[in-house]
Amino acid sequence: MPTAPSAPLTSVLFVCVHNAGRSQMAAGFLDHLAGGRVEVRSAGSIPGDQVNPSAIAAMREVGVDIAAAEPKVLTAEAVQASDYVITMGCGDACPVFPGKKYLDWALEDPAGKGVEAVRPIRDEIKTRVEALIAEIGAK
Numbered sequence: 001m002p003t004a005p006s007a008p009l010t011s012v013l014f015v016c017v018h019n020a021g022r023s024q025m026a027a028g029f030l031d032h033l034a035g036g037r038v039e040v041r042s043a044g045s046i047p048g049d050q051v052n053p054s055a056i057a058a059m060r061e062v063g064v065d066i067a068a069a070e071p072k073v074l075t076a077e078a079v080q081a082s083d084y085v086i087t088m089g090c091g092d093a094c095p096v097f098p099g100k101k102y103l104d105w106a107l108e109d110p111a112g113k114g115v116e117a118v119r120p121i122r123d124e125i126k127t128r129v130e131a132l133i134a135e136i137g138a139k
Contacts, residue, residue, distance in 0.1 A: 010136045011039035013082035019044025019071035021052040021110040022088040025122055028059050028066040029129040038136060043078050047071035055110055058118040062126070084132070103132075 012030060014023035019042055027042040034040075048071045059066050072078075076095045079085055086103045096102070105128055110118045 009037055010084065011041065011082045012084040012086065012132070012136075013078055014040075014042040014086050014088065015044065015074055016088040017045050017109075018048035018111065019074075020048035020050065021055045021118070022105075022107050022121065022125065024051050024066050024069050024071075025055050025059055025110075025125050026086065026088070026105075026129055028064045028069070029126050030132070032064045033126075033129060034133050034136075038133070039082075041078055041082060042069075043072045043074035045074050047073050052110055052118075054113055054115045054118045055122070057115045058110075058122045061115075061119075062122070084136075086132075 014026040014030075016023040023042040023044065027040045030038055031040045051066060051069050051071065056067050076097075079095050079100065080097055082100065084101045084103065086105055088105050088107050089109060105125075107124060108121050110121050
């Protein structure tokens with residue numbers, strides 16, 4: 001008897017202003033570390049033109065490739081379709097819906113910084129994503 005494909009347990013949306021650094025790194029880590037068990041989205045309240053090259057380089061150093069990622073605009077639909085909404089400095093731009101878990105991660109913006117300055121931000125994001133995976137797994 002064929003088994004039905006299992007749907008991801010939880011969906012997570014990472015939101016920052018430009019969707020070019022913090023949220024892309026977080027999405028890259030969650031996708032990489034959760035091994036497809038979590039549906040991952042990212043968006044920005046004012047998306048940039050491209051993902052920050054320093055963020056791409058810093059992630060490549062730890063074996064996570066986000067070079068193909070593109071900044072996307074934040075939509076109410078993306079928020080509504082997510083179980084967790086994690087904001088990273090997007091202020092009040094994120095719409096709020098009942099029943100969603102909202103977390104605000106205060107992280108330094110890597111915009112305009114070199115890879116040396118992005119590494120500690122990347123490492124903090126990884127630590128927070130690992131804790132998030134543990135929280136999701138505990139449900």
